[in-house]
Amino acid sequence: MLINADFSRRVVVVPRQYEWVASPQGGVERVMLDRVGMEKARATSIVRYAPESSFPRHQHPGGEEILVLSGTFSEDGMHYAAGWYLRNPSGSNHQPSSGEGAVIFVKLQQMRPDEQDPVRIDTRAAQSWQNQADREVCPLFSNEAEQTSLQRLALGEALFAEPVDGAELLVLSGNVVADGESYERGSWMRLPAGQYPGIVAATHGTTLYLKIARLGEMPEEA
Structure with a gap:
């Protein structure tokens, strides 16, 4: 399948x-x-x-x-x-x-x-969150192959400041706009390598699950 x-x-x-x-x-x-x-x-x-x-x-x-x-x-x-x-x-x-x-x-x-x-x-716990580059981030997992976190965005804030090797996001609360289209809570997006300056928060405090990785590659032993 x-x-x-x-x-x-x-x-x-x-x-x-x-x-x-x-x-x-x-x-x-x-x-x-x-x-x-x-x-x-x-x-x-x-x-x-x-x-x-x-x-x-x-x-x-x-x-x-x-x-x-x-x-x-x-x-x-x-x-x-x-x-x-x-x-x-x-x-x-x-x-x-x-x-x-x-x-x-x-x-x-x-x-x-x-x-x-x-x-x-427990991502609801305040101690699970930290400030990174003026953004609230809840780190979930990181190694050389992937970086996975929850991210809270301010109104109008762009999700990506730099190109990514690939990314996956799930809108957990709020709303994001990507290239003029609005995506509500529950929207899932998978992105190949590239630049995505047009993905921005449409509400204050929009929260996303975010994985940055080469998503098409099968995991291998380090």
Whole structure:
């Protein structure tokens, strides 16, 4: 299965374009944003858990990255409310579920094999944020292959000051304008290498998930 699999092209998915597809597990649906492979795939998705839904325990070759967007996501007896960021490294396993229901942003099979440390960050906590170049930033993960963070922009502030090797963003609150088009909360954008001075915040305090990386490259051992 190939969905938005040409990483040399710019891709945008807005909430009105969401197509919810049932997963193999009852009560769990996903919007496939990009995908290379079948059920076990290199994939980026928005996943919706109905109340009292769960998956059986399973392993994640290539790792799993999660940002909880709403509700409460649970795994192995731990509960993560909206705003929690999780990285489960390559070869890890878990049993995910949700008692009240949840919506999460998920990336699968996109971590390097040498990444072995799990990550748990509560992005709602004030201490998770810092000022970087006059912008509020919540660092999530960084190595020589990727830089992932949450970013808060002031009204009219451009997201990128310099060219990027590739980038991916999800609007978490507020609104951004890109080349005259407006993108609301829930809009996802994947960008190939280039310059993007036209992506700016349309409201004060717009918050974005941002990954800067060569997104079409499969992870390799360092």
